[in-house]
Amino acid sequence: MMGLPPKRGTRRRASRSAALSAAVLALVTALGAGVPAGAVSATAPGAPGISSAWTTGAKRGVGTSTTLESKVWHTLGQGILNEVYYPRLDVPNVQDMQYVVSDGRSFTELERDATTSRILLPDSRSLRYRQVNTDRDGRYRITKTYITDPRRSVLLVRTRFEVLEGGPLRLYALYNPSLNGSGMGDSGATSGGTLVASDGEVASALAASNGFSAATSGYSGTSSDGYRDLEADHRLDNRYDRAGETGNLVQTARVPVETDTTFTLALGFGEDRGAAKTAAHGALASGYGAARHEYDAGWHRYLASIDPVPRSVASRGLITQYNVAAMTLKSQEDKTYRGAFVASTSIPWGGAKNADSCCTGGYHLVWSRDLYHTATAAMALGDRAAANRALDYLLNVQWREDGSFPQNTWLDGEPHWPSLQLDEVAYPIVLAQQLGRTGDAEWAKLRKSADFIVENGPATPQERWEEESGYSPSTIAAEIAGLVTAADIARQHGDRQAARRYLATADEWQRKVADWTFTTTGPHGDGEYYQRVDDDGDPNNGHQLCLNNGGGCHDERAVVDAGFLELVRLGVKPADDPTVLDSLPETDDRLRVRTPNGPGWYRYNHDGYGEAAGGEPYTGTGIGRLWPLLTGERGEYEIASGDSAGTHLETMARMANEGYLIPEQVWDRPSENGFVFGEGTGSATPLAWSMSQFVQLANNMDAGRNLETPDVVARRYTD
Template structure:
């Protein structure tokens, strides 16, 4: 049952076999189901419409909703999925058997603007029935409760069944199940579940997906559940079916209890049913309302635009993605993008329920802005205690316990935890010891990165370099507070050099787009004009690196590494907008980069390794922050992000990028990941930035160094020159600050890192200059050979020149 498409294909083929294999219902049903292990398993779409969890730690369950039904449920941690889906089946006992997911029109609504409380209303397309479901998680225990109203609209009586597809412990193929004490129980290793109804079950059976023992296969054959199996003891793709007694208008509660064994799961389900849906739901809602009340006031940009519910859901989403065992660990999303095409046979695919330090930084900065610094403190502790490696690096992402999920290295993910620690004022000796390891790693291994933020290609990336520079400047400040002036000087010198060179590494002047002058996405060797080939790692093909652009260079401004009006940044906007921008019905949105292959196929099929990259709402928020940095409004960007949300107020990772087709709506979510915590965080942060008239996450210590108004540029000259005893190196040039070509007034250079000689010279901003190096020994002067060297004082406050003596 784990793959809906496989199920529909197998039902017709197996109906005859099921009828032949069935036996009349008896008081003593067959003890054990045949057909193990059943058909292969998959997950569900990443496009969730609603989700929820209690705010307290006693309830360790997270539910997700989509397609009018229940999708994955996570327990005991937010990275362990245990359910493919749970839905109702309706039959008239003679002429039809219908899956709730496939045969109804659907409506989803948030029932409380201050709680993750959702209701699904599914009305049969044949007009025969309506199913109304209200969802909650019991705050007192690990149980999901579904209050259900089943109405027969015409032509009764009808039969109602709960069809449950456990995929326990992150796998769809290792489950066993049974009927026990009137409940359907299942287990796989350390995870067990119990499905119970407040009415009890009239019939119950456990079997293997797509085989004759599958209750849905049996029911679909003649619309009557015949043979029932009271156990399925061989591990496999388990499916369970329970008939609920209903009349023309029946309200009852379904409970899915979880525990470390079947007894504990059953006890949780029973206790929740005994306490009742109303009590659990009241406590659940109170928990969320109390959390929102503990935060800072809702920004004026939100209240003035009537977006308070969207804002509150965004904040609740961020909190809900934090685990309750591993404090501070927030997964990127409670989804597996295009999960319906993902193998769930125990392959260990983490989906997006893993922790990325970059995503956690985005979430934490939003929480700081919203008044939940305590959550950000928990996250920085998690990052430096659980995720940080002994060499100071951070992995691409991890499971909650810190073990690798995907296995690459992204240098911005090494830098962002440092920036977060600085933003929280974490400069104590213990934190400094950890920050130092990461800062030293950046110095030793940057600025080039094995992968940039889109996780597919390596090289010199403007967005990664921006994070690295910000990380080093923040580390330098923490170092200085701990008395390590040597480390502080090393970090600042490295950051200054990279800041001065970032355009030289990544700003092409010979590109095929626009006027040919812009930052491109990634450069393999730091030469942005050599036309090196880039192979996109998501099916996007091979391209000249100069032909691939993204808007990641905006991080240079948002993180304070470049001034808001930096000419290279401004020069790149027209190419970004003409190549990546789409005006959707919901407002302007942007692609990650051109030639992106990470998205549905051209025909709308799920991404399985190649596709068409779609639009990302979070990029609309990033552009809004850039506009604010330049003193321009960003309310349009905030509104566009809000408009991209679904009826459950969840902002997606990607939205459909063209006229509506294949079940997708132009400007609304796809099957990638909804909600994406990063998208929700960007919405919150943009709102606070609008109120502040500037990006609130910009580290002031970085901005003061590079982006604050400065009338002069500190130019650091470095030359590699071997000398004999008594010889010294000087720099001389055409400007008064460089001696006006007079060797007597040349600027002396120091050789602390011999054979590198260095000197700092303050030059007027924007000034062009020529220079050479000379060697003095006694009264003798030797000029290096070759033509004059040339430079222009950068638009920032610092620049670096690195040369080799020409004999």
């Protein structure tokens, strides 16, 4: 089920720069000062260059081929290409790649900084994005269309460069690799007119269909950095055939252009430079047109294979949004470890994340909880094969011998963050029961998971927001659903003793969840509502809750979230349960914000996981912003209550960016600091959970009920 085994040692290898002292780094500029203007030298000076970083988590486009042969994924943001993943979705290899424009005399500028950018989807049934970047001074326009070659691990960038005024102008490709998960271990060279680079067992090759008229490899921030060279006098004076020492490599190449020129860049990957170069030139030889046709056809076939678009979507003109959600979810699956859908092909606030050493986890990891939501969305789409692959991954890769699941893992199952969240132990049981995967092999593992919940619940070391321990309504809801579905599987296997044990535990927890988490002495509203989490199961003792993201310490009764709605979604409590109804006013009063795009909700009050007050990236403290997936969860509650969720579906669609990607967080106040009220922040876009919630809500609206509610749980407690 897992495909090829991972190459060991990649993730945990020490950065080659880790031992560099501050004194050595201070010498970078001096080391790069020895080559006279106009010289061509074999070896670039200035190693290792300045420190490296990743890029913003706010992606406006993602893409990959539907084929398994092409093991490369790309993301787009700020008008340029940024992280590229190869050969697996947990290995980022590129900080960014963009064009530099100069007249050779008076100006040199990065397209990211000097242009206004639009992103388009030329074919609404394919993940083929186009960026149109127009110079703010009206001198040029750059149009780039991105695909991956379905037959090779190659990214193709079809580019049209137009001089709109003045000229002639010069165009350079500026490539900043961060191969093998880090930015300080790369070396590079020019090989037969192609820029090649490598770090360990990952190599890249950059070539152009019309060739490069000049190329150089150097170290970022030093005199051998091609962009710094261009900045100095608007000419690429110093060219280096080789950057042999490892460091923060940057590669620059001049592309021959005239007034209106169309060409293709090929960025190929392989296990070594020769393989990467062969792949890049093979893609160019086959031609962009043929690759684009095959790329689009793959996505067309996928959309044709799933269920028709729901009426709730078609009637609101949201067909493209729905199709992009479906395709994006498919794009988040690895091609070696099948069923491993990552939470997001992004690194939240990546521009503030040091990339010198391997490996920044970002969100390109697998959480059992997020994977459950992706799998249930796949079921709603009619892609049961994807849901079954997800369950296979959960049971064959992530499952531990004691029945538990780690907080999250790399694709090979190695834990990244080592904590335990009991809802993540329960969800695979729920998923298996809903898929009808209840055979002997599955039950042998799921029984251990159910036993683990009984023996370790209901309090959890971390709840679903991954920060606090204690009694959590959302976690307890998942535990109860897991135990009731486990009892159903146990009955199918004739194990009545286990079934009775699971049901007795679930029933007790269902009766007591309010006793443990519903305060009657709270400081908000009438004082009666569900807390976010309680440390000891006494919701009226007012113990201090110190938030583990810089949100400060508070009376635990004062911190609320909407996690209690999971009791309704999972069939543990009816929508009109008095404790649920009593909690809605306090939750909305503290957490709801009416944005220009519709209502949004915070995770909880006092949340510190978001940009700082001035808009700076989150680095340990900040202000939590609004989460679109919570708008979707509220919509599911409205469905359970017999009301309309149309406003919530439309709000989620409006909160998507122009690439139709729904973010993790949106800005929560009037537009400022470069953010727009009700639109995405620098956290994680797309978030698979957000895209899944949109798909689920749309299908639930058509069904008139929440399809992911386990029938066996609802029959026991709410029917």
